[in-house]
Amino acid sequence: MMKKQINGMLLICAVAAMTFGCSQGKEKSEEKSDSATEVAAEPMKSVSVDLLSKSDSNLKGTVVFKELSNGNIKLDVSLMNIEPGNHAVHIHAIGDCSAADGASAGGHWNPMGVDHGNRAEGGDFHKGDIGNLTVGEDGSGTLSMEVEGWTIGGDDNSNILNKAVIVHAGIDDFTSQPSGAAGPRIGCGVIAMN
Incomplete structure (x- = not known):
């Protein structure tokens, strides 16, 4: 009789252990499934653009557009082999x-149909107005900024894809219409997903 009670208790313990173990395994499996979903979430988009030299310049450079978690776009421009001084950069x-002179890129990106201006000062400016990049005596320079109102693949009024980054020989005066009188286009790169 005692042997039957012990066997019965062992059986109950075994069933309880199996049930507990199975439920824990199910919870761990669900946890793994949830974390796999998080990993599969869409990564932030970025586009890297190699600039081509134009107008007989020796310019080399890259432009990187990176989507940030706040919805803005981080812009990083890096240039080499150009004259020291200020150079306008636009989309x-x-x-x-x-085109050898970059004219095939058309005018500034201006979906809102406003005057050219200075993004840093606010007011009216083209969506493609970026500003001036300072190049040092070594022929290189960088520019970084965070831009609100641009997207990588959004609607027509914000999407930077299928447009071109242009670097000019001179400075953008921010007042001359329609493009700031920045001189020849010495660098050009198409903004496209690889």
């Missing part, structure tokens, strides 16, 4: 750098 409306 132009057409993603075409085939």
Whole structure:
């Protein structure tokens, strides 16, 4: 009789252990499933653009656009092999750098139809107005900024894809219309997903 009670208790313990172990395994499995979903979430978009030299310049450079968690775009421009001084940088409306002088990129990207201006001062400015980048005596320079109102693949009024980054030989005066009188286009790169 005692042997039957012990066997019965062992059986109950075994069933309880199996039930507890199975439920824990299920919870761990669900945890793994949840974390796998988090990993599968869409990563932040970024686009890297190699600039081509234009107008007989020797310019080399890259421009990186990176989507931030707050919805803004981080812009990083890095240039080499150009004259020291200030050089205007803009986004132009057409993603075409085939012309020797960069004219195939069209005018500034301006979906809102406003005057050219200075983004740093607010007021009216083209979506493609970026500003001036200072190049040192070594022929290189960088520019970084965070831009609100640009997207990588958003609607027509914010999407930077299929447009071109243009670097000019001179400074943007921020007042001359329609483009700041910045001189020849010495660098061009198409903004496109690889």
